[in-house]
Amino acid sequence: xxxxxxxxxxxxxxxxxxxxxxxxxxxxxxxxxxxxxxxxxxxxxxxxxxxxxxxxxxxxxxxxxxxxxxxxxxxxxxxxxxxxxxxxxxxxxxxxxxxxxxxxxxxxxxxxxxxxxxxxxxxxxxxxxxxxxxxxxxxxxxxxxxxxxxxxxxxxxxxxxxxxxxxxxxxxxxxxxxxxxxxxxxxxxxxxxxxxxxxxxxxxxxxxxxxxxxxxxxxxxxxxxxxxxxxxxxxxxxxxxxxxxxxxxxxxxxxxxxxxxxxxxxxxxxxxxxxxxxxxxxxxxxxxxxxxxxxxxxxxxxxxxxxxxxxxxxxxxxxxxxxxxxx
Amino acid sequence: xxxxxxxxxxxxxxxxxxxxxxxxxxxxxxxxxxxxxxxxxxxxxxxxxxxxxxxxxxxxxxxxxxxxxxxxxxxxxxxxxxxxxxxxxxxxxxxxxxxxxxxxxxxxxxxxxxxxxxxxxxxxxxxxxxxxxxxxxxxxxxxxxxxxxxxxxxxxxxxxxxxxxxxxxxxxxxxxxxxxxxxxxxxxxxxxxxxxxxxxxxxxxxxxxxxxxxxxxxxxxxxxxxxxxxxxxxxxxxxxxxxxxxxxxxxxxxxxxxxxxxxxxxxxxxxxxxxxxxxxxxxxxxxxxxxxxxxxxxxxxxxxxxxxxxxxxxxxxxxxxxxxxxxxxxxxxxxxxxxxxxxxxxxxxxxxxxxxxxxxxxxxxxxxxxxxxxxxxxxxxxxxxxxxxxxxxxxxxxxxxxxxxxxxxxxxxxxxxxxxxxxxxxxxxxxxxxxxxxxxxxxxxxxxxxxxxxxxxxxxxxxxxxxxxxxxxxxxxxxxxxxxxxxxxxxxxxxxxxx
Numbered sequence: 042x043x044x045x046x047x048x049x050x051x052x053x054x055x056x057x058x059x060x061x062x063x064x065x066x067x068x069x070x071x072x073x074x075x076x077x078x079x080x081x082x083x084x085x086x087x088x089x090x091x092x093x094x095x096x097x098x099x100x101x102x103x104x105x106x107x108x109x110x111x112x113x114x115x116x117x118x119x120x121x122x123x124x125x126x127x128x129x130x131x132x133x134x135x136x137x138x139x140x141x142x143x144x145x146x147x148x149x150x151x152x153x154x155x156x157x158x159x160x161x162x163x164x165x166x167x168x169x170x171x172x173x174x175x176x177x178x179x180x181x182x183x184x185x186x187x188x189x190x191x192x193x194x195x196x197x198x199x200x201x202x203x204x205x206x207x208x209x210x211x212x213x214x215x216x217x218x219x220x221x222x223x224x225x226x227x228x229x230x231x232x233x234x235x236x237x238x239x240x241x242x243x244x245x246x247x248x249x250x251x252x253x254x255x256x257x258x259x260x261x262x263x264x265x266x267x268x269x270x271x272x273x274x275x276x277x278x279x280x281x282x283x284x285x286x287x288x289x290x291x292x293x294x295x296x297x298x299x300x301x302x303x304x305x306x307x308x309x310x311x312x313x314x315x316x317x318x319x320x321x322x323x324x325x326x327x328x329x330x331x332x333x334x335x336x337x338x339x340x341x342x343x344x345x346x347x348x349x350x351x352x353x354x355x356x357x358x359x360x361x362x363x364x365x366x367x368x
Numbered sequence: 369x370x371x372x373x374x375x376x377x378x379x380x381x382x383x384x385x386x387x388x389x390x391x392x393x394x395x396x397x398x399x400x401x402x403x404x405x406x407x408x409x410x411x412x413x414x415x416x417x418x419x420x421x422x423x424x425x426x427x428x429x430x431x432x433x434x435x436x437x438x439x440x441x442x443x444x445x446x447x448x449x450x451x452x453x454x455x456x457x458x459x460x461x462x463x464x465x466x467x468x469x470x471x472x473x474x475x476x477x478x479x480x481x482x483x484x485x486x487x488x489x490x491x492x493x494x495x496x497x498x499x500x501x502x503x504x505x506x507x508x509x510x511x512x513x514x515x516x517x518x519x520x521x522x523x524x525x526x527x528x529x530x531x532x533x534x535x536x537x538x539x540x541x542x543x544x545x546x547x548x549x550x551x552x553x554x555x556x557x558x559x560x561x562x563x564x565x566x567x568x569x570x571x572x573x574x575x576x577x578x579x580x581x582x583x584x585x586x587x588x589x590x591x592x593x594x595x596x597x598x599x600x601x602x603x604x605x606x607x608x609x610x611x612x613x614x615x616x617x618x619x620x621x622x623x624x625x626x627x628x629x630x631x632x633x634x635x636x637x638x639x640x641x642x643x644x645x646x647x648x649x650x651x652x653x654x655x656x657x658x659x660x661x662x663x664x665x666x667x668x669x670x671x672x673x674x675x676x677x678x679x680x681x682x683x684x685x686x687x688x689x690x691x692x693x694x695x696x697x698x699x700x701x702x703x704x705x706x707x708x709x710x711x712x713x714x715x716x717x718x719x720x721x722x723x724x725x726x727x728x729x730x731x732x733x734x735x736x737x738x739x740x741x742x743x744x745x746x747x748x749x750x751x752x753x754x755x756x757x758x759x760x761x762x763x764x765x766x767x768x769x770x771x772x773x774x775x776x777x778x779x780x781x782x783x784x785x786x787x788x789x790x791x792x793x794x795x796x797x798x799x800x801x802x803x804x805x806x807x808x809x810x811x812x813x814x815x816x817x818x819x820x821x822x823x824x825x826x827x828x829x830x831x832x833x834x835x836x837x838x839x840x841x842x843x844x845x846x847x848x849x850x851x852x853x854x855x856x857x858x859x860x861x862x863x864x865x866x867x
Contacts, residue, residue, distance in 0.1 A: 115569035237691050334705075
């Protein structure tokens with residue numbers, strides 16, 4: 042009896058498996074287009090650039106037609122909501138990042154998608170760390186001197202960000218909480234004017250993202266003190282990491298990941314995971330990412346799920362403790 | 369002579385066969401998308417970005433730059449012919465340009481726009497060549513207080529823009545400010561007037577408002593009375609400018625170029641602001657001031673020169689500091705990064721052939737544009753003679769496509785339709801939409817700068833008066849206000865006396 046049951050279960054499992062793989066074998070069907078939804082306007086920043094490099098790779102490796110569908114708005118919520126309610130047939134994917142996936146659940150009182158429940162994780166793609174940069178006229182030449190200076194001058198130093206709850210804002214909140222310093226938040230709606238004001242000494246520091254400031258650091262217009270990542274950035278190899286300077290928990294980066302609507306067949310997800318990992322080990326792709334100041338990540342689907350859970354908890358705490366809320 | 373050496377490096381890059389070709393492709397594409405309403409350089413460059421992956425960095429930047437300044441040339445065409453600003457910077461051109469077209473002087477208006485743009489483009493390129501680094505320093509002097517005062521000056525100038533009654537203009541500015549409030553507040557993250565829809569969380573796009581109020585409003589008004597319209601376009605006279613007319617526009621073109629070159633350097637919509645500023649200034653200093661809004665050729669010459677000079681000089685912060693002054697420049701920076709070039713102050717020294725190559729290509733591009741645009745005038749003018757019941761559905765379709773291309777959102781199309789109706793109502797009430805649009809652009813920037821400045825000063829408004837640039841601009845704003853109000857007050861007093 043038990044044997045028959047096992048056998049039945051086995052046949053059922055095999056049938057299911059073959060069903061799944063049959064779907065995955067057909068996928069991607071010729072003549073159908075895979076749409077990668079990017080919840081940001083076209084050409085906007087590193088996220089869109091990485092998405093386009095990845096879309097190009099998926100197209101070449103699967104011999105399929107892949108297009109990037111830009112759906113910007115509301116910190117990525119517009120695009121993520123569209124992706125969450127898209128058919129789970131492998132032809133709609135979501136390329137999103139830390140802000141929309143790990144921060145927005147804490148930031149917004151109500152979201153029309155749940156990053157951990159509305160999507161199937163495919164793979165982590167890349168990550169871009171925050172970097173502490175200060176105006177050249179600031180007397181502090183090192184991280185230790187800076188923390189010391191900030192402690193002696195509470196609420197005198199102003200940092201720019203790209204808005205309440207943005208990566209640059211939260212990195213600063215994390216920094217203040219862990220170093221017991223008080224800095225004043227000055228929000229901007231785009232990084233360009235904040236950077237201009239940083240060079241012009243209207244604001245004194247920023248927790249910029251590496252690709253947005255590497256050129257100004259190299260050109261000597263601002264001073265970089267520390268990178269909020271485990272490893273040094275190839276874009277700025279001379280800048281030490283927070284860990285090297287004795288602050289191993291001051292980590293902050295914007296990571297990018299590929300996901301699919303909930304219920305997309307596992308075989309398709311596996312196939313896409315393999316493609317992402319293959320692409321990330323391609324020297325050409327590595328070169329392109331390095332040029333953008335991004336480090337390739339990759340890994341299994343489970344690793345993305347774990348990373349998402351961990352990051353959601355971490356930033357949720359920062360958001361709650363700093364009492365940031367968006368209606 | 370260092371400068372000759374630089375230009376030699378530049379032209380040795382820009383004047384190769386393939387780069388000349390990419391420059392030409394860029395300006396032709398730019399002209400085309402400029403002519404098509406709503407479809408702007410941002411959407412086009414974003415779409416073309418992947419195509420440039422295969423090109424050399426210099427070729428791709430030369431082409432993308434060509435699209436950008438080419439669009440400034442093309443944008444004026446529909447503004448003049450059908451009162452439909454193809455680009456935000458050509459809104460002001462529509463004010464007098466369309467009136468000129470109604471009087472059968474469309475050809476002259478288009479020629480003025482092309483010649484003004486050419487002159488301004490050439491001069492601004494010369495400025496970039498000679499003074500890029502010192503000019504970039506100006507942008508650094510503009511902190512939040514300076515921006516706030518600049519916006520105050522801009523708002524006062526917006527009242528000067530209107531040719532109708534003063535209370536109407538003030539009311540329209542206020543409506544513009546209110547529309548500008550829609551969206552997420554940067555400081556607190558609170559959504560304002562978004563009615564719970566995510567699509568409004570980032571506010572209303574300027575192009576949606578401009579195309580609705582100007583373009584669609586005009587179409588509705590024309591349909592109301594088609595016969596008068598077909599009468600008006602039949603009598604197209606002379607395409608080229610007379611010597612007297614060229615002499616008449618010389619000074620406005622020079623002033624427009626100067627304003628555009630300076631404002632273009634500032635991050636945050638310099639080119640757009642410069643066309644408004646140039647028009648407002650011209651209206652105050654011109655001997656022909658009474659004709660502004662009724663088809664004054666100076667009202668086309670000044671803003672067209674200003675927006676082209678501004679487009680050109682907005683390259684300065686991008687090329688010298690790696691800071692984008694508008695979304696198009698942000699895309700160009702993206703293109704450089706993809707090619708492994710780190711935009712920043714080092715580009716000039718590490719990649720001189722790229723830096724000077726792009727600048728040299730602007731000289732060529734402006735030349736191509738004038739050669740391309742002058743003969744096209746004859747073609748465009750004939751386009752207006754197409755019967756309106758064929759023309760307007762085509763315009764509507766292009767508007768729809770253009771607006772959808774902004775952010776792939778259908779809500780934008782509905783909004784444009786709603787603003788079309790509103791524009792028609794404004795027309796009936798004799799309220800001019802230009803001051804509203806300026807309020808719409810300046811309001812959010814003014815509010816953010818105000819709050820940023822007060823964050824920096826810990827709530828002390830003295831920051832606006834102690835910083836010299838800011839104080840100077842506030843004084844100018846007060847003076848401008850007095851100039852505007854004085855005639856109105858005198859008139860009131862005269863009326864009072866006669867009674």
